[in-house]
Amino acid sequence: MRNFCVVVGAGLAGATAARILAEAGERVLVVEKLQHVAGHAYDEFNDDGMLIHIYGPHIFHTNNSNVFKFLSRFTEWHFYQHKVLSYVDGMLVPFPINRDTISQLFGLKISTNDVEKFLRREVENSEFKKPPENFEDVIISQIGRRLYEKFFMNYTRKQWNREPKELSAEVAKRIPIRSNRDGRYFSDRYQGLPKFGYTKMIEKMLDHSQISVLTNCDYFEIAEELKAKLVVYTGPLDEYFKNVYGKLEYRSLKFVFETYEREYYQPVGVVNYPNDYDWTRITEFKHLTGQKSDKTTICYEYPLEQGEPYYVVMSEKNMYKREQYMKEILKLEKTKEFLFIGRLAEYKYYNMDQVVARALEKISGWLKGV
Numbered sequence: 001m002r003n004f005c006v007v008v009g010a011g012l013a014g015a016t017a018a019r020i021l022a023e024a025g026e027r028v029l030v031v032e033k034l035q036h037v038a039g040h041a042y043d044e045f046n047d048d049g050m051l052i053h054i055y056g057p058h059i060f061h062t063n064n065s066n067v068f069k070f071l072s073r074f075t076e077w078h079f080y081q082h083k084v085l086s087y088v089d090g091m092l093v094p095f096p097i098n099r100d101t102i103s104q105l106f107g108l109k110i111s112t113n114d115v116e117k118f119l120r121r122e123v124e125n126s127e128f129k130k131p132p133e134n135f136e137d138v139i140i141s142q143i144g145r146r147l148y149e150k151f152f153m154n155y156t157r158k159q160w161n162r163e164p165k166e167l168s169a170e171v172a173k174r175i176p177i178r179s180n181r182d183g184r185y186f187s188d189r190y191q192g193l194p195k196f197g198y199t200k201m202i203e204k205m206l207d208h209s210q211i212s213v214l215t216n217c218d219y220f221e222i223a224e225e226l227k228a229k230l231v232v233y234t235g236p237l238d239e240y241f242k243n244v245y246g247k248l249e250y251r252s253l254k255f256v257f258e259t260y261e262r263e264y265y266q267p268v269g270v271v272n273y274p275n276d277y278d279w280t281r282i283t284e285f286k287h288l289t290g291q292k293s294d295k296t297t298i299c300y301e302y303p304l305e306q307g308e309p310y311y312v313v314m315s316e317k318n319m320y321k322r323e324q325y326m327k328e329i330l331k332l333e334k335t336k337e338f339l340f341i342g343r344l345a346e347y348k349y350y351n352m353d354q355v356v357a358r359a360l361e362k363i364s365g366w367l368k369g370v
């Protein structure tokens, strides 16, 4: 009898899917290969008693009130507006670029009205291909070469180990530039972190009489024995299909944590280092979590070629492979016995709110028989 659903992975995609299915009366088995739930949103207290994010800093931000309402059922919030500074020319300047960034870097007294004029002049004085052909052109076409070189050129080289010219124009989105003095990193309506951490919030999502969670278990080792009416898969796309169209590449990261016997290490939660040192950024968790302590834990982030999969590599080769896998997914999803959701299963960079929205949408569709 196929009378239960299997959810592979206990990250935000899996936990959202499991919860919605359980609340609709389905019995759900969540299978997670790690020893803990929460996937990349996992946080824990380290030996110094500081709450840290093991897979890099996670700040929740969304304009989607349904997603915010849904998650608010499982947590209270520490309301926090994220701030990032960039270490450029020996100074800590606001990032994304705003009026203060330009004033500080170029020693200019500039009004809000003049910022656009300033940027237009910067672009006019720069050479690039029109229409933009690659990542470099897209950025220069928006802010000019000087700002591109200070904030984006070396950061991109560090992060991707490629020349910005080799990256496709699609990778570069519209850069948020603020002509005012707004120093926030995000401008979404809802921003913050779960008051007691992401792990606690996700544990609560999974705490339902219809849900059983099996950690430390690779789905593929037990898949044959599970005769489920629905499999919600949130693991790596290529692994599901035994790499038939080839392995999908990811860029990885190494995190190095250090605790200091002082109240604060840096003025804001994240400082980017586009040009100096080998790390790309330093995070100080206390700023994010609001935790009070006379100690502080920071984390250096180093890009890596191989390792835990973090960032999708948007090369033509990978996008072509993805397309082949997505066709297979479509066929499987048509049977109504499978759903593929999340950053790994769709080989797509998603923010947390997007993953939750995607799971809410796909599971509700399945429940309605769509």
Ligand SMILES: Cc1cc2nc3c(=O)[nH]c(=O)nc-3n(C[C@H](O)[C@H](O)[C@H](O)COP(=O)(O)OP(=O)(O)OC[C@H]3O[C@@H](n4cnc5c(N)ncnc54)[C@H](O)[C@@H]3O)c2cc1C
Pocket: 008, 009, 010, 011, 012, 013, 014, 031, 032, 033, 034, 037, 038, 039, 040, 041, 055, 056, 057, 058, 059, 060, 061, 217, 218, 219, 220, 234, 235, 236, 253, 310, 311, 341, 342, 343, 344, 350, 351, 352, 353, 355
């Ligand atoms: C460095 C970094 C910083 C980020 N910061 C932010 C941020 O500030 N704000 C934001 O909104 N988003 C951020 N994100 C994105 C965020 O991490 C993702 O949107 C979110 O965690 C994706 O959830 P998921 O459930 O799709 O994937 P995951 O969290 O990866 O969960 C997938 C789960 O499936 C499990 N799994 C895989 N294969 C199997 C298998 N065979 N059997 C059993 N289990 C399996 C994995 O162990 C994992 O637990 C960041 C991402 C990175 C890389």
